[in-house]
Amino acid sequence: MTAVVLPAVPRVLIAEADPWSRDLLKQVLLNVRCDARLDLCADGQQAMEQLAQVPYDLVIVDWELPGIDGLNVLRSVRQRKRNPPLPFILMSHRNDSASVREALPLAPTAYLTKPLNMESLTQRLQDLLLNAGEEVSCEIPALASGMTLSVYLERRRESTDGAPLMTDVQLAVKRSLNPNGLDLTRLESEIRNDPQVTAVLIAAANSAAQHHGVGVQTLAQALQRLGTGQSMNLILGLALKRCARLSDPQLADYAERYWEMSLRTAEYGRTLARLLDLDQERCYCAGMLHRLGDLALLRCLQEWKQAGGELNEWDEVGEALDEFGASYGSALRARWRLPLELRDLIAAVYQLGGGVYSREALVMNMAAQLARLTEHEGIEELAKSRTARLLKIGLPELMRLRKK
Numbered sequence: 001m002t003a004v005v006l007p008a009v010p011r012v013l014i015a016e017a018d019p020w021s022r023d024l025l026k027q028v029l030l031n032v033r034c035d036a037r038l039d040l041c042a043d044g045q046q047a048m049e050q051l052a053q054v055p056y057d058l059v060i061v062d063w064e065l066p067g068i069d070g071l072n073v074l075r076s077v078r079q080r081k082r083n084p085p086l087p088f089i090l091m092s093h094r095n096d097s098a099s100v101r102e103a104l105p106l107a108p109t110a111y112l113t114k115p116l117n118m119e120s121l122t123q124r125l126q127d128l129l130l131n132a133g134e135e136v137s138c139e140i141p142a143l144a145s146g147m148t149l150s151v152y153l154e155r156r157r158e159s160t161d162g163a164p165l166m167t168d169v170q171l172a173v174k175r176s177l178n179p180n181g182l183d184l185t186r187l188e189s190e191i192r193n194d195p196q197v198t199a200v201l202i203a204a205a206n207s208a209a210q211h212h213g214v215g216v217q218t219l220a221q222a223l224q225r226l227g228t229g230q231s232m233n234l235i236l237g238l239a240l241k242r243c244a245r246l247s248d249p250q251l252a253d254y255a256e257r258y259w260e261m262s263l264r265t266a267e268y269g270r271t272l273a274r275l276l277d278l279d280q281e282r283c284y285c286a287g288m289l290h291r292l293g294d295l296a297l298l299r300c301l302q303e304w305k306q307a308g309g310e311l312n313e314w315d316e317v318g319e320a321l322d323e324f325g326a327s328y329g330s331a332l333r334a335r336w337r338l339p340l341e342l343r344d345l346i347a348a349v350y351q352l353g354g355g356v357y358s359r360e361a362l363v364m365n366m367a368a369q370l371a372r373l374t375e376h377e378g379i380e381e382l383a384k385s386r387t388a389r390l391l392k393i394g395l396p397e398l399m400r401l402r403k404k
Contacts, residue, residue, distance in 0.1 A: 010057040010129050011037045015047035015073065016091075017066055020204035021230075024237040025060060028118065031240045032125040034138035044068025048076060056086065058128055063092035063103075074106045085109075087128050091116065115229025118236060140242075143307045149316070152309065153324050156300045157331050163196040163295030164246045164302075166259050169235050182228040188220055195262055195292050197235055198285060201226065203336035204234055215339040218281040243302045251298045251305075254317060258291040258298075261371055265290060265349060268367035271401060276391065278360050286345035286364050287371075289338075293329020294321055300328075326350075352387070362391050370401060 010033055016022040022040055029036060039054065041047050044065040051059070051073070059077065063070040070090055077086055090108040092099065103111055110124050130136070143152070172190035176183050191197045198219050205222035206215055216222050223231050238244060246252040266287030273283040297320060301311065311317060333343050347353070348361035349368040366387045373379060379402060382388060383395035 009035050009037060011039075011054060012058045012060065013039045013041070013047065013050055013054070013056050015041050015044065015059070015061040015065055015070065017042050017062060017064070018204075018207055020200070020207055020234060021062075024233055027237050027240040028121055029060075029125055029129075032122060033129045033136055035136055036129070042066075044070065044073050047073050051077060058087045058089070060089045060091065063090055063094065063099075071103060071106070074103070074108060078106050089124065115227065115233055118233055140306050143304075143309055147309070149304060149309060149311075149320065150323075152304055153297070153300060153320060156303075157324065157328055158335070160296045160300055160328060160332065161241050161243075162199065162299070162332055162336075163292050164255060164299045165194060165196055165238060165244050166255070166295075167191060167194040167197070169194070169197065169239050173232055173235060182232055184223045184228060184231070187231065188223055191235065192219055192284075193263060193266075193288070195259070195288050195295060196238060198222075198288055199292055199332070199336060199338065200234060200238060201231060202285070202342070203338060204230075206337060206339065215341070217339050217342045218285050220281060243299050243306070246298060246302055248302050248305060250311070250317065251302050254321070255295055255298050258294045262288050262291045264371035265364075265367050268370045268401065269364055272363045272367055272391075272393075273360065275393075275397070275401075276359060276363065278363060282342065282345065283360055283363055283367070286342060286349065287367055289333075289342075290346045290349040290368070291329075292332055293327070294325040296332055297321060297325050297328045359391065362387055366391060366393070370398070373402070 012029060014022060014025050014029070016025060019042070022042070026038060026040065029038065039050055039056075041050060042065075044067040047059075047061060047065065047070075048068055050056075059073075061070040061073050065073070070092070074088055074090055077088055085107065087109045089110045089112060090103055091112045091114055092103075093114045094100075095113040100111060109128070112121060112124075167190070169191065172187065173182070175190055176187035201219060201222040202216055205225040216225055226234070246255050266284045269283035269287040270280045272278075273280040298317075301317060301320060305311060329346075333346065344358075345360055345364050348357065348364040352361065352365050366382075369382055369385070369387065373382065379398055380395065383393075383398050388394070388398070
């Protein structure tokens with residue numbers, strides 16, 4: 001029997017229509033082979049064009065691709081009669097015996113049903129991309145010569161992976177598992193205080209592959225739409241990314257303060273919404289996400305340091321946050337296509353625009369002002385503010401809110 005000779009640096013094609021599932025597959029694969037050269041595409045025609053041009057070492061394709069479906073991509077690959085056959089993982093939501101029988105004659109290397117089993121996928125990739133006992137380590141690429149922090153942050157704004165994780169997601173998922181599977185209600189309670197997890201799950205639930213008409217604006221809605229398997233995969237996949245947690249003490253301290261501000265704003269937003277009979281969870285979510293850009297910037301600053309860049313104590317970090325924090329948040333919310341209604345509530349945290357605004361927007365503006373108050377100062381001035389007058393909330397109600 002001829003031994004399989006694995007490539008020194010594997011070239012892999014991932015064809016998956018849903019951007020969040022595609023990113024998850026990318027992270028799982030890079031966790032197995034950090035040096036792999038990846039090409040990503042979103043439809044069958046792109047996959048066919050790539051396969052015609054590049055000699056891949058592994059192909060991972062979703063059956064339900066738009067245009068040319070994954071089964072026909074596999075059929076085309078097998079018609080070329082490559083020797084040895086090109087390793088081909090076919091994924092599908094179809095788990096019925098008829099679909100499996102349809103695919104088997106084309107000899108996929110693996111047929112994986114969605115939502116994917118992460119452990120099974122990881123094991124498959126290890127078998128295909130690593131020799132027995134082999135481990136691959138990768139150095140972080142150094143900064144380009146002459147690169148300045150300002151230019152680096154400007155370039156990273158449109159491609160940042162978002163905020164660092166502020167909760168232990170592996171532990172959260174473990175606590176939410178029971179003999180019957182994943183308890184979504186328990187999972188929500190475990191992860192609801194993490195801005196990155198909240199934003200990613202809402203974005204994934206609203207992506208093209210998941211969209212069913214009504215936009216998702218809260219974590220609970222996102223979990224219900226995604227389901228247990230996909231929710232768990234996306235959450236655990238976030239922990240695989242570079243700088244998923246901040247190890248630099250200075251940056252971690254900054255992140256902790258911004259996170260605490262998000263928590264306070266979210267809690268005040270929910271309490272005010274409950275008092276005024278408004279949507280509590282939308283207001284909580286808006287408060288939780290309003291510092292997403294600042295946290296994402298801190299993550300990029302850690303990447304800068306790991307790549308060999310320098311930071312001059314607190315001043316330079318503060319200046320970077322002042323210059324780029326807001327624009328990072330705007331870029332992320334737009335790129336992840338968070339619902340406009342939710343973005344409007346986040347914007348109201350900072351300021352109220354001209355014209356007519358919803359009562360929920362007023363609530364978020366009030367929640368942010370409450371969160372910024374010092375322990376003994378400012379409550380009387382807040383009671384006299386325009387926002388308080390429009391909400392018809394007086395000093396007694398504000399005093400009770402502060403005591404909760």
